[in-house]
Amino acid sequence: HILSICRALTETMEHNEMLFRIGGDEFVLVSPTTGEAELEQRLERVRADLIEATSDDKAPMISSFSFGCSRVDPLAGDTRRQMTMDADRKMYRYKLMHRVQQPKDSDAPQHPIAEQFPCNDRVFQAISMSSETRYPFILNLDTGESQWSVNAVRDFDLPSQHPFNSVDMWLARVHPEDRDNVRSELDMVVNGTWHFHYMQYRVMDATGAYALCDCTGYRLDGTDTEPNMYVGIIINRSLADTTDSVTGLGDIHALINAIGEMRRVARKAGFIAIKVDDIAEVNARFGFDAGDRVLAESAACLMDCSRGKGRLFRSTGPTFVALFDELGPEAIDELASEIERFLGSPVLIGSLEYQPPIRVATLHLDGVDRQPVSILNELKARLKEAPQVPGTKLD
Known part of the structure; x- marks a missing residue:
């Protein structure tokens, strides 16, 4: 899937453009194009052609991608940080507005909603964009699967962005002296006794040291078509999350x-x-x-x-x-x-x-x-x- 998108992009690149993979499924295209609109139109055509070419029954899935374009002019005082942040924000907004619905396999067994992965990317991106915290999360209380930010995976050495048995995984990182109290409160959230949770406790980070964290979350009761969810944010008070996201300065x-x-x-x-x-x-x-x-x-x-x-x-x-x-x-x-x-x-x-x-x-x-x-x-x-x-x- 990634290779097909890369081939489509490289086939339409100009001779003085460069494409880089910066990690996972994220790429950066560097172009001397003078305007954002010209590059956006070209990428939109590539995306439309990809979707059309992979929408028949022969392709295993529809190929698509999201993008955000930002122009930088060093002579006008523009900075690299400004460009990357601007492009990143535009890419996320594009992703929220242009999601491609993959066709369902009629032969595949259908599972009830509680057994499917419900950590909707659109919801998670909305939480991430509306909060400056490094650690938003969504937890499916019916299956134990969850979604975490890349920062949380790196800073707390989580197994992935979508780990199962999330409550037990997190409790294993909580300081032994705080663990029983945290387990008791989370149990009440899981069984529906409490719908709001706030605690400050210590969590082991990727270095093996314990960081003081504020943990705030809300339980969202499920319906016939939606699972029970627990949505929240974690603030690392040891880091203090004290970097302003717009300027990169201390807040x-x-x-x-x-x-x-x-x-x-x-x-x-x-x-x-x-x-x-x-x-x-x-x-x-x-x-x-x-x-x-x-x-x-x-x-x-x-x-x-x-x-x-x-x-x-x-x-x-x-x-x-x-x-x-x-x-x-x-x-x-x-x-x-x-x-x-x-x-x-x-x-x-x-x-x-x-x-x-x-x-x-x-x-x-x-x-x-x-x-x-x-x-x-x-x-x-x-x-x-x-x-x-x-x-x-x-x-």
């Missing part, structure tokens, strides 16, 4: 942890807060992908401006905070001025070269002697009073 949790560490040793600290204005308007007019691009490009420019002298975080929404522990007030103010002058190259949104308006504020403490929330609230107040560095007007 608000990582920022609070960093400030807390400095408070424990009473170290001096300098802060630069940056707010990108008009993101709500960009989202409303051009879509959330455009807003994410603006934030990702702003983050890349902030990294360049900080030159590795500090740690950069995405605080909340369109707000970033840079944390420095070795620079004095004058150096902090100088960096803030540089950020005001050079924040990002214009982001191309359709035919519009968009330069985001920003606000910048600084704060220097001889010793971090306050709670992180208090410091963040002061930065928020200073940003509110800071003059706006104007950008492109969205009339």
